[in-house]
Each structure stands twice: as C-alpha cells, then as structure tokens.
Amino acid sequence: IQQTIQERREEKIISTIDKRLSVYDTDIKRINAAIDSISKVNDALYRELEAKPTTTITTVSTSQQVAGIDANGKPIKTNVQSVNKTVVPNPRAEQAKGNEEQLKIYNAQLDELRNDKKNIDKTVREDFSKRPTGFIEELEATLAVVSQSPVSLTFYIILFMFLTFLELFVLTIKTGDSKCDYELIVEHQLELKKNVMLNTENILKK
Known part of the structure; x- marks a missing residue:
C-alpha cells in the first residue's frame, strides 16, 4: 500500500x-x-x-509701452509683443x-x-x-491494490469475515449475561436523582 x-x-x-x-x-x-x-x-x-x-520652446508675451502723448497731454500706449525662444532637452x-x-x-x-x-x-x-498521508489517500491506495491483486482481495475478505464473526461472537455472549456492576451503579445513581427531584417537587408544592 x-x-x-x-x-x-x-x-x-x-x-x-x-x-x-x-x-x-x-x-x-x-x-x-x-x-x-x-x-x-x-x-x-x-x-x-x-x-x-534638443527642442526650442517659443513663448510670446505682450506688454504696453508709451509711444507718445496726445493733444490732451495723456500718454499714448501701445501693445508690444515679445517673442522668447528657449532651447531645452x-x-x-x-x-x-x-x-x-x-x-x-x-x-x-x-x-x-x-x-x-x-x-x-x-x-x-x-x-x-x-x-501527511491522509485517510482518503490510503483508502484510494488500498482499493487500487485490492482491485489489482486477487491475493490481497482474498486476504481482506477473510480479515473482514473474521472481524465480523468476532463481533457477532462477543454480542452473542453478552446477550445472556446479567447486568454488570457498572450498569447497576448507573441505574442506582439515576434512581437517586429521580427521588431527589420528586422530593424537591413535593416540597415546592407545599
């Protein structure tokens, strides 16, 4: 296996x-x-x-400059554009x-x-x-071995029959046995608890 x-x-x-x-x-x-x-x-x-x-970036800015004075003595302004070129990477x-x-x-x-x-x-x-080897893995391996080997199949059938017979034999023996000490003690404890509960119930009713 x-x-x-x-x-x-x-x-x-x-x-x-x-x-x-x-x-x-x-x-x-x-x-x-x-x-x-x-x-x-x-x-x-x-x-x-x-x-x-490199590449050249061109920026244009506009500013006002005084070009002269009019008849009223006020300055004459004009817009002047400045072009700046910058070389960058x-x-x-x-x-x-x-x-x-x-x-x-x-x-x-x-x-x-x-x-x-x-x-x-x-x-x-x-x-x-x-x-770790899991139960399913062992079961699959066992089934694989049994299905491929007649000897293994025969062995497991005999083992299964023997264990079944043994379990039936134990059950048959216990069928005719009287109650063991452990069973008697358990029944006695249950009877005591039952009596205590009944007495408590009667006291409460009074």
Whole structure:
C-alpha cells in the first residue's frame, strides 16, 4: 500500500510540475513580448533623440509701452509683443528613461520566473513531502491494490469475515449475561436523582 501511495504521489507530482511549467512558460512569453515592444519603442526614441537632442520652446508675451502723448497731454500706449525662444532637452528623453526603468522591472521578473522554473522539480517534491498521508489517500491506495491483486482481495475478505464473526461472537455472549456492576451503579445513581427531584417537587408544592 505504501508503495502504491508513493507511485500515485509521483504521478501527481509530475502532473503538478507540468501544470506549473505551462504557467511559467505563459508568463515568460508574456513578459518577453512586453520587453520586445518597449525595446522597439525605445529604439525609435533614441533615433529621434540622436537626430534632435534638443527642442526650442517659443513663448510670446505682450506688454504696453508709451509711444507718445496726445493733444490732451495723456500718454499714448501701445501693445508690444515679445517673442522668447528657449532651447531645452527633447522631452522624449524622459519617456525613454521611463521605458528603461520599466525594462529593468520586467527583466527582474523574467530572471525570477526562470529561476523558479529551474527549481520547480525540487520545490514541488518538497511541498508533497511535507503533506501527511491522509485517510482518503490510503483508502484510494488500498482499493487500487485490492482491485489489482486477487491475493490481497482474498486476504481482506477473510480479515473482514473474521472481524465480523468476532463481533457477532462477543454480542452473542453478552446477550445472556446479567447486568454488570457498572450498569447497576448507573441505574442506582439515576434512581437517586429521580427521588431527589420528586422530593424537591413535593416540597415546592407545599
């Protein structure tokens, strides 16, 4: 039976390993696709930055200036626009930097998944080794052994018949026995409690 339990556990271990490997492969494929996508975007950004590392920001401001005095002696004001041009780094550089940080996160996740995948056999076997043998597992193993071995089936049938006969034999012997001391003591205690309750009830009625 223990050998059958180990064989059935080995089948479950292999099945669990296959399922987890499938999950790891799916996650690794997803992360690789994300890394490839971001890398392509960054390649285009770096080409753009190489061609245009800076950009010019143009700001227009309006101010009033005195252009002269009218006939009444009041100042004549006019609006003057000022155009300012500032050279700043291309904002695409920040986008490329953010993508690089995301690539670092994805690569770290990828390394972790690959490491877990490499140790999956050891991890699963350690998990199963910590599990105690349950009743259902023993029962399934017993049924498997009995169904495959006529000798085992015969042995368990004989054992079952022997235990059944033994139980019937004990019951038959006890059928003709008088009450034992323990049963007499229990009945005596019950009778005393019954009398106490009746006396208490009579006292309360008076």
